[in-house]
Amino acid sequence: MSWPDLLQVAGLSLAITLAIGGVAVAALFVLRRSSLAVQVCVLVFAAVLAVIASMVGASWLMFISAHDLTVAVNVAVLSGAVSLALVAVLGLVVVRNTRSLSHAARSIGAGERVDAVGPQSGAEFRALAAELVAMSTKLAESREREHRIEESRRELVAWIAHDLRTPLAGIMSMAEALEDDLATDPQRYHRQMREQVSRLSAMVDDLFELSKIDSGTLRLSLQDVSLYDVISDTVAELRPVSQGHEIRIEAGLDNDAVVHADPRELSRAISNLLLNAIQHTPAGSPITVAASVVEGRASVTVIDTGGGIDEDDLHRVFDPGWRGVPARTPEQHPHSISGPLRSSGAGLGLAIVRGIATAHQGEVTVQNVAGGCRFDLILPSVTHGREESFA
Numbered sequence: 001m002s003w004p005d006l007l008q009v010a011g012l013s014l015a016i017t018l019a020i021g022g023v024a025v026a027a028l029f030v031l032r033r034s035s036l037a038v039q040v041c042v043l044v045f046a047a048v049l050a051v052i053a054s055m056v057g058a059s060w061l062m063f064i065s066a067h068d069l070t071v072a073v074n075v076a077v078l079s080g081a082v083s084l085a086l087v088a089v090l091g092l093v094v095v096r097n098t099r100s101l102s103h104a105a106r107s108i109g110a111g112e113r114v115d116a117v118g119p120q121s122g123a124e125f126r127a128l129a130a131e132l133v134a135m136s137t138k139l140a141e142s143r144e145r146e147h148r149i150e151e152s153r154r155e156l157v158a159w160i161a162h163d164l165r166t167p168l169a170g171i172m173s174m175a176e177a178l179e180d181d182l183a184t185d186p187q188r189y190h191r192q193m194r195e196q197v198s199r200l201s202a203m204v205d206d207l208f209e210l211s212k213i214d215s216g217t218l219r220l221s222l223q224d225v226s227l228y229d230v231i232s233d234t235v236a237e238l239r240p241v242s243q244g245h246e247i248r249i250e251a252g253l254d255n256d257a258v259v260h261a262d263p264r265e266l267s268r269a270i271s272n273l274l275l276n277a278i279q280h281t282p283a284g285s286p287i288t289v290a291a292s293v294v295e296g297r298a299s300v301t302v303i304d305t306g307g308g309i310d311e312d313d314l315h316r317v318f319d320p321g322w323r324g325v326p327a328r329t330p331e332q333h334p335h336s337i338s339g340p341l342r343s344s345g346a347g348l349g350l351a352i353v354r355g356i357a358t359a360h361q362g363e364v365t366v367q368n369v370a371g372g373c374r375f376d377l378i379l380p381s382v383t384h385g386r387e388e389s390f391a
Helices: 003-030 036-061 066-109 121-179 186-215 227-244 265-277 310-316 349-359
Strands: 225-228 248-250 258-262 286-295 297-305 364-368 372-381 383-384
Touching: 003 036, 003 383, 036 066, 066 121, 186 349, 225 227, 225 265, 227 258, 227 265, 227 286, 258 265, 258 310, 258 372, 265 286, 265 297, 265 349, 265 364, 310 372, 349 372, 349 383
Parallel strands: 248 286
Antiparallel strands: 225 258, 258 383, 286 297, 297 372, 364 372
16 A cells, blocks of 8 residues: 555544544533443444444545445444443443442441452452452541540540549538538648649649640640659659658669650659559559660650559550549549649549650550559650660
8 A cells, every 4th residue: 555545544544533532522421420331332332433434434445346345344343343242241340340349438438347349350440449448447447446535535524523523522511511610620621621622623734734635735845854854853742742651762763864855744744654653552562763765765664563454454544534443533542642742533644644645756555564564654756875774
């Protein structure tokens, strides 16, 4: 075939293809809300029709005999029909894939967990099915986490209401006794009322701190501080409390570890860990404070000998309002703390520790050890003179 004839055939085929393509685009626009299989059939039909029309046009242009032209047209039409039938079958496979994916998506939307989607025939569909399963798993975990948080909040509200009612009732009864001149020892009543007010104040402070943590409004004043100074100052503040309960707080720390933290919030976290240990350690038993700096991570460890926590409850220790059985309230616990350093008893202290650790991009962990519990407050950002452990 000469170049002029080849160019003429190519031009004719291009014109036919553009015309059929334009009609196909219009058809797809009309059928944009129809099934994917119908749209695929339209695409393939347009492609096959363009090939058939181009072949017929080229054959007519070449002025072959009428018999040969009829044979060429019949072959093209039959081939196109077979191709369309094959496309229809393949379209059913595609529809089956999309139906299984749609069913999985509806199940996820209804709150169900989808662990597997039916077998898919294409790499793209298999990838989409895997993404749906992964999304379903994440949503299920998120719902479970939200359920635990909501349950924890309900428990917190119930416990806080109970813990507020108890000191308020005591203050009310003592105030009435003083007002009616029925108090045999007014000084003792005044002292008890101050203690109850101190407990209420500690509870309000804990609630305020926890609300800032939960709302993301806790603002840290980060600076390089000596880990030794923070721990030693905190231990010194709690030393009178520990001595009053015959509890020894051992804190033989060196002074060369420097952490990038908010000294006030870090001191509060360590204080809460120590108060928790003091309240749950028998009188005369030791509480150990240790610190270490390993691979750029500073860790403050508090180990008590209070008998440990039920393994089933370890994951709930840092939930707001959680308290073990029996309830860890100052009135019920034999080692309760009184005075300005007392715990609020509302089960918020460890939740605050976790919030402060998270705000410092760190973490706090708990594990049972022989005879008690070990809490590790870990801070990831640290500069130090030399890597060392203290105990």
